Amino acid sequence: MRRDIFQAIADPTRRAIIALIALQAMTPNAIADNFNTTRQAVSKHLRILTECELIKQEQQGREIYYSLAIDRMKEVDIWLDQFRKIWEIQFHQLDDVLSTIRQQKNEK
Amino acid sequence: MRRDIFQAIADPTRRAIIALIALQAMTPNAIADNFNTTRQAVSKHLRILTECELIKQEQQGREIYYSLAIDRMKEVDIWLDQFRKIWEIQFHQLDDVLSTIRQQKNEK
DNA sequence: AGTTTGCGAAACCGAATGGTTGCGCATATA
DNA sequence: TATATGCGCAACCATTCGGTTTCGCAAACT
CATH class of the missing domain: 1.10.10.10 (Winged helix-like DNA-binding domain superfamily/Winged helix DNA-binding domain)
Incomplete structure (x- = not known):
């Protein structure tokens, strides 16, 4: 369950x-x-x-x-955060920042 | 489905x-x-x-x-918005604002 | 041409889901 | 005290879900 x-x-x-x-x-x-x-x-x-x-x-x-218990709803908000970052990047056309994030992810 | x-x-x-x-x-x-x-x-x-x-x-x-298709993720963000408002109200202890929202909801 | 690789689709299976009905218990009301 | 009400819980049911296995097709190697 x-x-x-x-x-x-x-x-x-x-x-x-x-x-x-x-x-x-x-x-x-x-x-x-x-x-x-x-x-x-x-x-x-x-x-x-x-x-x-x-x-x-x-x-x-x-x-x-x-x-x-509204505090628990923040979990969804926190999860969404990773995508919010990408929205901003795309909005500002910061392709170089995007590849930096990718690199950081790969290093993990 | x-x-x-x-x-x-x-x-x-x-x-x-x-x-x-x-x-x-x-x-x-x-x-x-x-x-x-x-x-x-x-x-x-x-x-x-x-x-x-x-x-x-x-x-x-x-x-x-x-x-x-990251834009679709914004739907979740939009849905969360109604709860974010409540977070802020609770954070600032704006109980009078809360009852105003309740009232607006009831009038709908 | 023959074989391998990447893929979606269909058939199947056990488990979980969302709902209904019926029950028993506790609290209210007469 | 007798009845009505609000509730959780368990049993049951049809449907959906997540996964595996198998298949056929198209693209890429040899």
Whole structure:
């Protein structure tokens, strides 16, 4: 059972859930109301998101409020960084810098 | 057959391939040499990456060079943007701004 | 011309995925 | 106390996934 953030955000419903609870905590039923799906299906997604520590939960009576652990999203941001560098290089047409990066990579 | 960039980067081998061909075009065999996998397996990954237009190919004799269509990576960057805003808000403790965003969302 | 090499495509397989249904438990409400 | 509600969990199911093996084709060597 592979469980990393990239696999977590691969599913469109899960991305929607993440966006939904990013701003405020919500219960499974409240989340399910926003999509064309059941609470149980949402519950399974929440479990996956919990397993990769992408969300937090807070019990309140018999209700459980889920919210986003937004810091974990930075992992994706960090991963993207390597490509952002290349965008900049291409944008500025710095072909010599590009070959320097290639060289550094080969030296590793 | 769902085929979007998020599903494409969900697989760790595919992420590695993407990083590998980001700087220079490579053939399937050359790519496979970098991992503990076969050319055929790489070929399947390349097909998936092609289907979501994340890579380009250029035939050269009997060899096919694959390279990254880096612009497509920006989609992930754009998606991340909504969370980056929240990072900044939390960092600056701008709780009033946060509730404004919530309000704007509710008005939509 | 004959052989080797690089490749995609198809068939197949076990494992994982996303969903449903049904259950039991705890908390609320009457 | 009896009933309704919110929830996680397990069982089940069809589909997809990632990989291997095999094949056929085209380009490159000998």
